[in-house]
Structure formats: C-alpha cells, structure tokens
Amino acid sequence: MARLLVVEDDESVRQLAARALQREGHQVDVACDGEEGLARIVQAGGDYDLVVSDIRMPILDGIEMSHKAAARFPDIKIMLVTGYADQRERAAELEGVVVDVLLKPFTLASIRDVVAKNLARVRA
Numbered sequence: 001m002a003r004l005l006v007v008e009d010d011e012s013v014r015q016l017a018a019r020a021l022q023r024e025g026h027q028v029d030v031a032c033d034g035e036e037g038l039a040r041i042v043q044a045g046g047d048y049d050l051v052v053s054d055i056r057m058p059i060l061d062g063i064e065m066s067h068k069a070a071a072r073f074p075d076i077k078i079m080l081v082t083g084y085a086d087q088r089e090r091a092a093e094l095e096g097v098v099v100d101v102l103l104k105p106f107t108l109a110s111i112r113d114v115v116a117k118n119l120a121r122v123r124a
Contacts, residue, residue, distance in 0.1 A: 001025040002049035002119050007037030007065065008081070009057040013104075017052065017081075020108040020114060034060030038068050046073030050099075050119055052111075055082040055090070063090050070097040077122045079115065081106070 004026050011032070014068045029044075031037035034057050038110070041048065066078050071111040078097055079111035083104035099118045100112065 001027070003027045003029075003044075003047065004115070005029045005031065005037060005040055005044075005048045005051045005053075007031045007034060007051065007057070007062065009033050009054060013054075016069060016108070017111055018116075020112055024112055024116070026115075033057045034062055034065035037062075038065050041069045041076065046076050047077065050090035050115065050122065051076065051078045052115065053080055055073065055080050055101075056084065063094070066094050066097055070094065077118070079118050 001024065004021055006014055006017050006028055008017060009032055014030055022029050031040050038060060038086055041051065053062040053065060062080050069076050076097060077099050078083050079099055080101045081104060082101060093123060099122060102113060102114050
C-alpha cells in the first residue's frame with residue numbers, strides 16, 4: 001500500500017490514527033511532534049507517500065514542519081489535522097504541499113477514507 005508518517009503530539013490520537021491506517025495495509029511511522037516529524041522526513045529522504053500531521057503541537061507545529069519539509073522536498077504531500085477551524089487558513093500558503101485539512105474529532109472510518117482519497121489524488 002502506502003508509506004505514511006503520522007505526526008501527532010497526543011499519544012492516544014497518534015496511536016488511534018496509526019492503527020487505523022495500519023489496518024488498511026499501510027506502513028506507518030509515527031512522530032510525537034513536528035521536530036521529530038521533520039527529522040523522520042529528512043531521514044527518509046522525503047520518501048513518504050503522505051504525511052498526516054496535527055497543526056497545533058509543541059516545539060514545531062505542523063505548519064512550520066510543512067514549510068521546512070517542502071523547502072527540502074518540494075514534492076512532499078502533507079495532510080493536516082486540527083481541532084481548530086481557524087488553523088485551516090494558516091495552511092493556505094502551502095498549496096500544492098498540503099493536500100487536505102481534516103477537522104478533529106475524526107472517526108477511524110473518516111481518517112481511513114480521507115487518507116485513501118488523498119493518496120489516490122497524489123498518485124494520479
């Protein structure tokens with residue numbers, strides 16, 4: 001299937017998302033904040049089919065991580081997740097890198113469906 005990275009500071013949400021995506025057959029790496037997420041992206045040479053990242057996190061938030069990742073790997077695709085509707089506007093300047101923004105709370109079915117939709121889009 002796909003190689004994914006889930007970047008989320010809330011351990012229960014991170015585990016929930018990772019398990020849901022692993023059950024779909026995806027290879028899933030995880031990171032607990034944007035700094036660790038960026039390090040994993042760099043370590044993988046940007047070779048993720050999709051990065052699924054929370055926006056609001058300590059140390060380095062999802063928007064900053066996305067900017068830094070895109071500067072090094074312009075073809076990287078990132079799907080942001082947030083519980084704050086106003087955060088969607090901060091992602092507008094990352095058009096072409098950020099493929100979607102999923103609002104929290106999400107269900108297992110919704111994250112699987114949105115990831116599948118975005119994987120189909122980025123692979124087309």
